[in-house]
Amino acid sequence: MVEDGDEVAVDARSTEDWLLHAQELVPVVLDKAREAKGFAGRWKMIIAKLEQIPSRLSDLSSHPCFSKNALCKEQLQAVSRTLGEAIELAELCMKEKYEGKLRMQSDLDALTGKLDLNLRDCGLLIKTGVLGEATLPLAVSSSVAESDVATHIRELLARLQIGHLEAKHQALDSVVEAMKEDEKNVLAALGRSNIAALVQLLTATSPRIREKTVTVICSLAESGSCENWLVSEGVLPPLIRLVESGSAVGKEKATISLQRLSMSAETARAIVGHGGVPPLVELCQIGDSVSQAAAACTLKNISAVPEVRQTLSEEGIVRTMINLLNCGILLGSKEHAAECLQNLTASNENLRRNVISEGGVRSLLTYLDGPLPQESAVGALRNLVGSVPETSLVSLGLVPRLVHVLKSGSLGAQQAAVAAICRVCSTTDMKKMVGEAGCIPLLVKMLEAKSNSAREVAAQAIASLMVVSQNRREVKKDDKSVPNLVQLLDPSPQNTAKKYAVSCLGSLSSSKKCKKLMISYGAIGYLKKLTEMDIPGAKKLHERLERGKLRTFFSKK
Incomplete structure (x- = not known):
């Protein structure tokens, strides 16, 4: 031999x-x-x-x-x-x-x-x-023809499956280098058996092999091309173990992998089932900036699944997310924390009380003071305001923050702010305060939004605020209020704001000037159709405008 x-x-x-x-x-x-x-x-x-x-x-x-x-x-x-x-x-x-x-x-x-x-x-x-594919030695020279590259990559991937651990380690080094130079072709050549071999290497005794393997798996997860294979081949438990006890690089890459994989609700449930929440929560508390942001995003993704929210709460996620909102290293971490709190408070009253008792409302309001208030934070506040006493909301400065969002936030953030206004304005005093804060011109402008849901919630808020006489006067003073509201009388099924528009215009119809404007912008034609559709208040407003039209006609005679 x-x-x-x-x-x-x-x-x-x-x-x-x-x-x-x-x-x-x-x-x-x-x-x-x-x-x-x-x-x-x-x-x-x-x-x-x-x-x-x-x-x-x-x-x-x-x-x-x-x-x-x-x-x-x-x-x-x-x-x-x-x-x-x-x-x-x-x-x-x-x-x-x-x-x-x-x-x-x-x-x-x-x-x-x-x-x-x-x-x-x-x-x-x-x-x-x-x-039928592998024909090249492991150490390939730079003179390999372009047409042989794909074959070489398939061989490297095959070598991950055969031989002793050191041979696999050598192959893994080559795969890492190949991904740096030509990630697209490596991803294209991947098969399920290659994924299985990589997942097995995540549990190798050598920390260096585990670190290199999770680097490759992180790239695979981020590519979005093989999440199902990774999960079905059992990648979650070893990734979670790396988050718990891996090196700094291992923790970071494992957490980023989980972040991507947790976008699937089924995988998010599996991460919880495999005990992934405690190490992710801990990483939010002590991790470096990148790992912290990735862990926060993973928990945010998991919190989107309603049935696991109570489990998340039991693992201390509420306090962790509020702390991130206050002290997160990166802005991204704070954004993920706010969105996580929004998810947690979407439908569970116990979780809302938990967030409130941990000081979450104050932290969310402080977070909104930035130049670009985020929709997720406003959404979380929208979920919470109905469970907080009005006096507390006033003392915490809710209304000025909502005005700031209406002026500076994205359309989604503005929409969430208006929804919060609708929920919080349950008393005359609160409606008066919101009107005095300068919300009404901003709401009237929002009636022109392209989004139907934004127009609807703005019309709903205006209808609620107009119960107070001084708010009605503010609406009358705005030259765009009547034209914008008449446009929302459109009887098409897509327009869900019409009932609120009828209510608002009904409140303005005692004004001769407003009635004339309504008629001139075609309100009567719209109202005739809305009356046939049994929209509340449409018939009464239609009759009032018709009478006004007749009076105008005879006065001209």
Whole structure:
């Protein structure tokens, strides 16, 4: 047999030579194994595995690409080395010349493991289909033709599945480098078996291998092309363990992977089921900026699933998110915290009370003081204001913050702010305060929004505020109020603001000037159709405008 160190001789042999060499060794090692003395149980197991080798070699050699396949040649070399070791151990047992019984038991167990690996790897070469693809050595020079790149990548991925751990480590290094240079082609070449091999490497004993593996898996998760494969191959438990106890890089990459995977509600539930919430909560408290933001985003994604919100609460997520809102390192962390609180308070009164008792309202209001108030924070406040006493909301400065959002926020943030106004204006005093804060011109302007839902909530808020006489006067003073409200009388099903528009115009119809404007902008035609649709208040307003129209007609006579 050729020694491992004799690289020249090894390289000189063809794949066919290595096949013949291995086939010649099998009967020799079987004869010697059957004559070995002692360790009968272990040798019986070894013989059973040796007897499987000829059929595996036959499967390999029958493949059309057998002779030119680099992986095939390397596998035959590995089998030959194992058979050589078996001969040496059998001869020692035959002569009973070995260094201690325990040492020989250990050597025989190691031999059994190598035979298992050889048999498994031979099977994988056949099953995975790489025999027809892999033709290049592991260390590929820069002169490899462009057309061979995809083939090389498929071979690298195949090498993650075969051989001993150090060989896989070497292949992993090559995959990491390949992804830096040509991530697109690596992703295109990935198969499910490659994903399974990577997931297995996440549990390797070597921290360096785990770190490199999770770096690759993070890229795969972020690509969005194989989330289902990753999850079905069991990636979640080892990722969660890395978040718990990995290196700084391992924690970061594992958390970013979970962030991407948790966008699926089913996977979010699975993360909770695998115990992923406590380490993510801890990372929000003590992690570096990137890991903290990724952990907050993952928890935000999980909080979008209603049935796990109580579990999140029990793990201390409310206080953690409020602390992030106050002290988060990155703005992104604060945004995720606000959105998480919005999700948690969407439908659960117990969670609302929990957020309120932990000082969440004050933190959310403070967060809104920035130049670009975020929709998520306003949405969380919208969910909470109905559970907070009016006096507390006033003392905390809710109304000025809502005005700030109406002036500076995105349309979504403005819409959430108006919804909060609708919920909080349950008393005359509060309606008066909102009107005095300057909300009405901003709400009238919002009636022109392209979004139907934004127009609807603005009309609803105006209708509520107009119960107070001074607010009605403010609406009358705005030149755009009547034209905008008349436009919202459109009877089409898409327009959901029409009932509020009728209410607002009804409150303005005592003014002759407003009635004339309504008529001039075509309100009567709209109201006739709305009367037929039984929209509340439409018939009464229609009749009032018709009477006004007649009076105008006769006064001209």
